Amino acid sequence: xxxxxxxxxxxxxxxxxxxxKKALSRKKKNEKLRGIPFAAKDVFEVASxxxxxxxxxxxxxxxxxxxxxxxxxxAAGAVFxxxxxxxxxxxYKPGATCxxxxxxxxxxxxxxxxxxxxxxxxxxxxxxxxxxxSIVRPASYCGVIGYKPTLGRYSTTGVLETSPTLDTVxxxxxxxxxxxxxxxxxxxxxPLNYAGEDPHKLTVGIYQHQSITEASPxxxxxxxxxxxxxxxxxxxxxxxxxxxxxxxxxxxxKIVHAFEARRSLLSLEGFQISSVGSLTKEFLDSAxxxxxxxxxxxxxxxxxxxxxSLEVFDGCDVLVAPAAPDYAxxxxxxxxxxxxxxxxxxxxxPCAAFPVIQLPGSLPLGLTLIGRPDxxxxxxxxxxxxxx
Numbered sequence: 001x002x003x004x005x006x007x008x009x010x011x012x013x014x015x016x017x018x019x020x021k022k023a024l025s026r027k028k029k030n031e032k033l034r035g036i037p038f039a040a041k042d043v044f045e046v047a048s049x050x051x052x053x054x055x056x057x058x059x060x061x062x063x064x065x066x067x068x069x070x071x072x073x074x075a076a077g078a079v080f081x082x083x084x085x086x087x088x089x090x091x092y093k094p095g096a097t098c099x100x101x102x103x104x105x106x107x108x109x110x111x112x113x114x115x116x117x118x119x120x121x122x123x124x125x126x127x128x129x130x131x132x133x134s135i136v137r138p139a140s141y142c143g144v145i146g147y148k149p150t151l152g153r154y155s156t157t158g159v160l161e162t163s164p165t166l167d168t169v170x171x172x173x174x175x176x177x178x179x180x181x182x183x184x185x186x187x188x189x190x191p192l193n194y195a196g197e198d199p200h201k202l203t204v205g206i207y208q209h210q211s212i213t214e215a216s217p218x219x220x221x222x223x224x225x226x227x228x229x230x231x232x233x234x235x236x237x238x239x240x241x242x243x244x245x246x247x248x249x250x251x252x253x254k255i256v257h258a259f260e261a262r263r264s265l266l267s268l269e270g271f272q273i274s275s276v277g278s279l280t281k282e283f284l285d286s287a288x289x290x291x292x293x294x295x296x297x298x299x300x301x302x303x304x305x306x307x308x309s310l311e312v313f314d315g316c317d318v319l320v321a322p323a324a325p326d327y328a329x330x331x332x333x334x335x336x337x338x339x340x341x342x343x344x345x346x347x348x349x350p351c352a353a354f355p356v357i358q359l360p361g362s363l364p365l366g367l368t369l370i371g372r373p374d375x376x377x378x379x380x381x382x383x384x385x386x387x388x
Contacts, residue, residue, distance in 0.1 A: 005103050007096040008117040010042040011050050012082035031077030032185050038073055039126040041114050042083040043090050043160035046070050053160055054088040054095055054110075057275055067158025069127060069169055069186055076185045081123055084113025087335060089265055090129055090162050093277035094335050099141060101363050105328040108138030109335030111172070115142040118172040125182055126172045131163050132257060133324075133341025135170045136368055139353035140323035141336065143364025145383075146172050147179050150374050151348030154186045163260035165299065166253070166345055176384040179352065183380055192377045202382060204230050205240035205316035207370070210247055211339050216326035218365055222356045226320055226367055229356075229386040240314045246305060249343040255290055255298040256346070262287035302346055309347045309373055318382055319370040323353045327363040344368070350376045352383050 003009060040046055043053055045063040052059045066074075074080065085095035087110035097112040099105040100120035107116040111128030115138030118126050128135045130148045139146025148170040156169055171186070173179050184191055206223060209215075215223075227237050262284045265271050273284060313319060322340040329336055344351050350371040358364040369386075371379030 002100065002120055003122065006098055006100045006116050006120050006122070008084055008113040008120065008122060009039075010052060010054075010083045010085050010095075010113065013049070013080060032181060033073060033125075034077030036078045036125060037081040037123055038078045039081050039084045039114060039117050039123040040067075040070055041090075041111050041126070041128045042086045043129055044070055044083070044127055045158040046080060046083065049083060051083070054086040054090070054093070055276060057270060057272060065158065068155035070158070072155075072186055072188065073125075078125070084111075084117050084126055086110050087112060087134075088277050088280045089261075090131065090134060090160060091261065091280050091283055092335060093279040094332055096332070098332055099328050099363065101143065102328075105330055105363060106141065106332050106335055108141040108324070108328060110134040111138050112335065114172050115139055115144060115146065118142070118144045118174060121174075124173060124178070128170055128172055129159060130168045130170055130341070130345055131166045131261075132253070132345060133336075133338030135172070136341050136344075136351055136353040137324045137336050137338060139172060140355075140366030140368075141328035141363070143355045143358055143366065144172050144174055145176060145179050145355075146170065146353040147183065147380075148345070148351045149183065149187070149376050150350045153350075153376060161264045163257050163264065165256050165260060165302070168345065168348070176354070176380065176387045180377070180380040180384065183376060187376070189377075192381070201234060201236045202317045203315065204235050204237045205314055205319045206237065207240045207319040207321040208242060209321050209340060210242045211250070212322070214325050214337075214339055215322050218357065219322050219324070219326060222365055222367055223320070223322065226356055231385070234385060238316070240316060240319060243311050243314070245308065246312055246343065248301075249305060249346050250339065252298045252302050252305075253342040253346040255295060256302060258283065258287040259290045259295040306347055306373075309349060312347070313372060317372070318379060321368050321370060323366045323368045327365055340368070344370055347373075349373050350379050352379060354383060354387055
């Protein structure tokens with residue numbers, strides 16, 4: 001374990017770690033995750049453990065109860081291992097976590113510690129949240145699977161609120177089959193039975209994102225390489241151009257995110273904007289220029305676009321798009337740009353980041369598999385077919 005270098009943990013419960021081994025000897029019904037350790041980003045409440053939200057303002061606070069998803073994992077037999085580092089208030093000021101593949105690079109954010117802990121094999125499962133690109137981008141940078149489900153699929157009760165319109169609970173793991181299992185547990189559903197399913201080919205759209213000019217040559221190469229991951233006997237692959245109706249989604253997302261984050265955090269008991277980091281303050285101050293009328297207009301347009309989200313798919317079962325502009329940037333002073341994540345978070349559709357390229361000695365690079373709303377299990381099935 002390389003915690004001294006990676007710095008993934010905000011709080012580590014070593015006693016619970018030993019308890020995981022003991023849990024394996026139990027035999028109870030419905031314990032799909034019996035004895036499996038898991039971590040939770042430090043925006044999730046976990047009873048009797050410290051919380052900080054990545055800020056010194058709350059460094060001495062102790063949670064009185066656990067978030068709903070933490071309770072759900074524990075009920076399934078999983079064992080809580082600890083809290084992972086988050087960017088301050090799940091925004092843009094990073095913590096001390098480094099990319100485990102090269103500690104001179106960022107792991108991404110804001111779910112930095114969760115992505116790094118899973119990538120460094122310190123935890124097999126870690127909870128995260130995404131309001132812009134806080135699961136998908138770190139997963140790409142760290143070479144793991146990051147899953148952001150359909151908006152509202154998992155409970156947000158007991159999780160720090162920054163944007164009620166956008167906040168989404170998700171998780172990190174290292175294998176597609178594990179992602180399906182964790183999804184079943186968190187969504188409290190049974191596995192789909194695909195026996196007798198229509199044998200027609202699935203259609204994959206290679207989405208030509210409107211910001212593709214901001215992607216590096218490596219990302220563009222990955223977009224070409226990814227077509228080989230879809231066996232021709234099961235998939236038809238086609239190019240999909242951006243739908244003009246959705247071209248302003250990134251800007252709409254920015255307005256809603258900033259306005260709601262300022263409103264949510266200023267209403268948080270004990271919050272003092274004068275005591276937060278400069279990056280956090282700069283982001284929250286930017287929201288002061290957004291009028292209530294501008295926010296209402298952006299929110300209205302966003303909700304209308306969600307209702308028409310299937311138009312983006314152009315008849316495809318899933319889409320593939322960049323997860324980040326490039327490999328993880330050098331330095332840990334920033335967390336990278338969510339330019340390729342905002343629209344999918346805004347639409348509330350399920351997304352799975354998955355590794356595509358990792359040459360020996362280099363940083364990993366991933367892409368995003370995007371599913372239709374509420375077709376999470378289908379998306380995860382396709383992920384298993386292409387990443388056995």
